[in-house]
Amino acid sequence: MRIGIDAMGGDNAPREEVKGALSARRFLGEGDKIVLIGRQEAILPLLAEDPKWAEFIEVRHAQQVIGMDEAPVEALRTKPESSLAVMVQMHADGLIDACISAGNTGACVAAAQMRLRRLNGVHRPGIAVVTPTHRGPVAICDVGANVNCRPQHLYQYGIMASVYLQCICGVAHPRVGLLSIGQEDAKGNDLVKQTRALLKEDANLHFVGNIEGRDLFSGVCDVMVCDGFVGNVVLKLVEGMAEGLVRTLLGELGELLPGHENALRKAAGSISVKYDYNEYGGAPLLGVGGIFIICHGASSYRGIMNAVRVAVDFSKRHVNQQITQLLSGSPRVADV
């Protein structure tokens, strides 16, 4: 297997990308390779840290870089020699089997849709983030690939995220919840009401009904289905709140328990790990004809390293084949 990494993508590129690639050797099988794509003059000095890098890493030079705030489609059009565009084209050409990027998410989604196409039967790809909660991981899909969703898109997110959670996290029968504003059938906007009907009808899914915002933490579901706008808001809210709350609580405790700063720091660190996106190794773009793992822009080398693990598992466990199979048996909904 050959895994491409966009070396120029993240906030801390290429340093964390290269370090992540070097640290990921443990996840590679015999003959597996990582291909770092980006400016070789920036990448090669960083690789020198590990004298054996050439045994499992190749470098493909790409001169251009797409910035975090660039308009995705425009950036891809004007920068065909960007690390991202080159990587995705390599995947389309069969030169690599998976893509990893911590760069501009919109550009990642656009590039994957243009060059990798969709899996047979998929209406729209969706990003599934496995988010840590104190009752275990919950996959939220979609978190930003698709901000103008239709019911059939959300329905397929339920199917695809279930397959992913089953294959990658070992959850036997993922319970699927539909994010709404009340548990009753009548609650929610039109999109939710129509999606609910589709999810309910599918006997292959373990659909548990509508869930509310608080249920992300209540342990009632393993997959939370929502449109990409809502999912993105939720994801960033959880991130911001975890930080803020831990800081507030430690402030209170610092006053109540002077002299215990070490224990407090340790507890904060342990919480931070539980809520750390780097642990989860990026989020797959489900539904594209290939493997694309999107990492948080601020990913450390651990985030990149774990994304390699996810890409390897994604391939080994045939996630895409299983999605295609399950979709072929699901009721067809016209995509109007």
Next chain:
Amino acid sequence: MRIGIDAMGGDNAPREEVKGALSARRFLGEGDKIVLIGRQEAILPLLAEDPKWAEFIEVRHAQQVIGMDEAPVEALRTKPESSLAVMVQMHADGLIDACISAGNTGACVAAAQMRLRRLNGVHRPGIAVVTPTHRGPVAICDVGANVNCRPQHLYQYGIMASVYLQCICGVAHPRVGLLSIGQEDAKGNDLVKQTRALLKEDANLHFVGNIEGRDLFSGVCDVMVCDGFVGNVVLKLVEGMAEGLVRTLLGELGELLPGHENALRKAAGSISVKYDYNEYGGAPLLGVGGIFIICHGASSYRGIMNAVRVAVDFSKRHVNQQITQLLSGSPRVADV
């Protein structure tokens, strides 16, 4: 001033409603009265706790009760003698000057829209919740009155919530943020993009641009504008997460700091107060032709008591007059 309280509304009705009314005396001026509306046989024994209750409380018997899970419009149609329907009709008839309910939110909104109408120039009423964050309160509007929003609705939520925050919380020039999935103009769904243009054009507003989920806690805005579906998800997520995180952190600390259970409990209590909706006294339904304060279903007597304070301030500071005045000067948008 006469303030109506739906005594049968909340999860703990009528106990907390009656206790809240008794505790709210401190907020009443000379001649002000609270009118408790509901089953007198349930209310009167609870009032007996305070021998002087009759000096500032009246009881208006209403036989029927609307349950939390009833379909709002249907419930109002079939239960004209419900405490909620009677209360809103009393407000419409000028017998009371404000309504407070911890009952079925959908029914509260429907009843207010039907009987109190809208303020001049308002397209749709919206619920503004002042939510506690570690950087101070942020008003989120709308949190569930309107799940099929148009740009002109969101635009007006920005105006109305600004007036509210100014009048009630004393924030001089509230900074208004539009909840989206990225700060750039191009980010977001169609609703957000069109709303952004309207907010930007209005020189009377202190519009700070798009904000993201995490910014609820970053101190960049005082008002967060969003559609009622997203706002409701956000609100419940914050509630659920605060609970979950505090529990996780205390669990970690309990192991690291045995023997300090009291300090830990104290810190947790202090956090809980900061994030306690009861402190904020309910959320006004902004834009209706009257005063309607909606309380959390699980409100304690403190939530009801503080809602009385908010209703008094709302009236004293002429929030509705100021909204009408500001709207009359704002660009008109056809409500199609």
